[in-house]
Amino acid sequence: MSSHIDFLLHGYLDETLTPEQLAELETWINADPANARRFAETVYLDERLEAEIKLQQFSAEDLETPVSRKPVRPARIIAICLALAACLLLIASIPYWYGDSHQASNDVAPQVEEVDDSFVTITLVENVRTATGQELHAGDRLAADQLHLLEGVLHLEFDSGVEVTLEGPAQYQIETVERTHLLSGLLTATVPDGAEGFVVTTPQSEIIDLGTAFGVALNEDGSSIVTVFDGEVEVIGKSDEKRRLVEGESLELNSQGAVSKVAFSPKRFEKLWPAASGIVRSTGAFRFAPPWPRRLDWIESDANIFVFPEGYPVVLEHPCSVNIDAPGRYRRELQLTGGEIPAGTRVRSFILQFNPEDQEDAAAPESDKRIQGSITFTKPILGLIVREEELRATDGVFSLRGGRVPQFKRGLELNGSPFGDGIVLSEDRRTVRLDVSVWGPLIDQIRVIVDASLTQGTYPSDP
Structure with missing residues (x-):
């Protein structure tokens, strides 16, 4: 029992509580049957102790004189009644908890509903x-x-x-x-x-x-x-x-x-960019793009596939068509599953880009540069856009950065040839693996659309 409750109980017995303190004590009594039982026991022991002391002080003359008793305040009577009622309620519940085995096995104990104050x-x-x-x-x-x-x-x-x-x-x-x-x-x-x-x-x-x-x-x-x-x-x-x-x-x-x-x-x-964007880890050639410069075509590398978060999460106003919406390995365009993300879905998008340096003068497939890597997101991937037509159609929905920059030959070449590209969406829909090749003035780009629901309840294990 806390020292403050001790103070209230002693004050009650001494009849020194203010109305506010008495109300606080009554609230505590009614909050839990155990509190009511403790209060009743305290009052009972106090009354018995007082009676014992008075009996020991009685003389023969005292027995001829009526004993004057301390007046009981109405508020005290009310509090005692409340405490006794709570104790009776507690006693009445005993058969429920300690009844025969048949009763205990068929009844369900009442559950105390906990308040979730997390946010x-x-x-x-x-x-x-x-x-x-x-x-x-x-x-x-x-x-x-x-x-x-x-x-x-x-x-x-x-x-x-x-x-x-x-x-x-x-x-x-x-x-x-x-x-x-x-x-x-x-x-x-x-x-x-x-x-x-x-x-x-x-x-x-x-x-x-x-x-x-x-x-x-x-x-x-x-x-x-x-x-x-x-x-x-x-x-x-x-x-x-x-x-x-x-x-x-x-x-x-x-x-x-x-x-x-x-x-x-x-x-x-x-160091915070990947985590702040919802990326768990990456392997191979993947690298998080610097926030500057903003223009995608200004960032070139023969050794890296850059990851560009496309701004803030958005709620889709219209359904969004995607080229891949199911786990699997894709090397030919005929394998694309298609699909649509419904309107009203809260999503976040990323561009994965491989843009080698100084490719403008290269005209033959022999000048191709191949690169591999994988990237894992904290939340499930709802769809992948890998064709140039759909990339351009969704630029305005997801990213002004991509939409402002005219880019020649975006997307993947899923033709199954040795110079073609390949992409894998993992079974848990969180990891994208790329095996891509670029030659000439081409750019490989993929738009990854990730679930940004605020009620998403499961996350991958710690890396």
């Missing part, structure tokens, strides 16, 4: 070690809590759609679905339409999202840097000085909260 889902745990030894797993639900990471990367998805990624060492306080606090470490946040106003506070500042993706780095000397990757934020320093930052800008706050502009550099957050 955050862990979607990715990568080499995480916590200061408290707390084990975190993909799929775990969190309520208001403080996380202290010694190392590793953790990706969180709020029920509002906000996504936060942390890199340890870091200390982070989850306060509400709209407000969090970074005490140390590295953080990125992505805020989709409808969740604007999400706030990240630090010891030096308050960062208010205005529909954006941004990063915060807290340095050991107490200073911090805020970097905007997309959209804009408002930064409020200790002196209530307000600054608005837009895409491609960074701001530094010293340990006293003084604000100054610094050169934009997202490099510090590179």
Whole structure:
């Protein structure tokens, strides 16, 4: 029993409780039969002890004189009645719990409904070690809590759609679905339409999202840097000085909260890009594309298949046609399954691109460059678009980046030849494996459409 309840019980016996304290005690009594039983036992023992003391003090003369008793307050009578009623209810339930074996085997015990106050889902745990030894797993639900990471990367998805990624060492306080606090470490946040106003506070500042993706780095000397990757934020320093930052800008706050502009550099957050975008791991030639430059045709490499997240999750206004919607291996166009993702589905899209350098002057298949690799996403893949016609038709739905850039011969060449391309969608629909070849001015591109449902309940095991 807590010391506060002891105080209330003693105050009740001494008749020193205020009306408010008496009401609090009655609430506690009614909350649990065990509380009522404890209260009744306490009152009974007190009354018996008082009677014993008085009997020991009686003399022969005292017996001739009526004993004056302490008046019982009406509130005390009411409380005792409540306690006794609760005890009777408890006693009446005993046959239910300790009845014969036939009764016990056929009756179902009443279940106490627990209130779920969680509002955050862990979607990715990568080499995480916590200061408290707390084990975190993909799929775990969190309520208001403080996380202290010694190392590793953790990706969180709020029920509002906000996504936060942390890199340890870091200390982070989850306060509400709209407000969090970074005490140390590295953080990125992505805020989709409808969740604007999400706030990240630090010891030096308050960062208010205005529909954006941004990063915060807290340095050991107490200073911090805020970097905007997309959209804009408002930064409020200790002196209530307000600054608005837009895409491609960074701001530094010293340990006293003084604000100054610094050169934009997202490099510090590179390790967080894959996790922040919902990518578990990649092998072979896959590499996460840098956020700058934006134009796809400016990023070339003979050794890499680049991964481009195409902005924020979107809810499809119309059905979306795809070329592949079933697990399997595809090397010929005739094998494509086709399919359609229904309108109303919340999705996120990615472009996978192999764009070798200096291919404009190469005219023969003998100049081809072949590359392989695989990439795994945290959530299931709903469909793959691998033909140029469907790629162009969906540019405007998913990505202004792709739609703004005229590109010659996109998509895969699924012709079954030695110079052709191949793609595999795994049975669990989370991994794409590519074996692709490019020659001349061609570009291999695939659009991957991933489930972005906020109710998705299963996630792959920790890598």
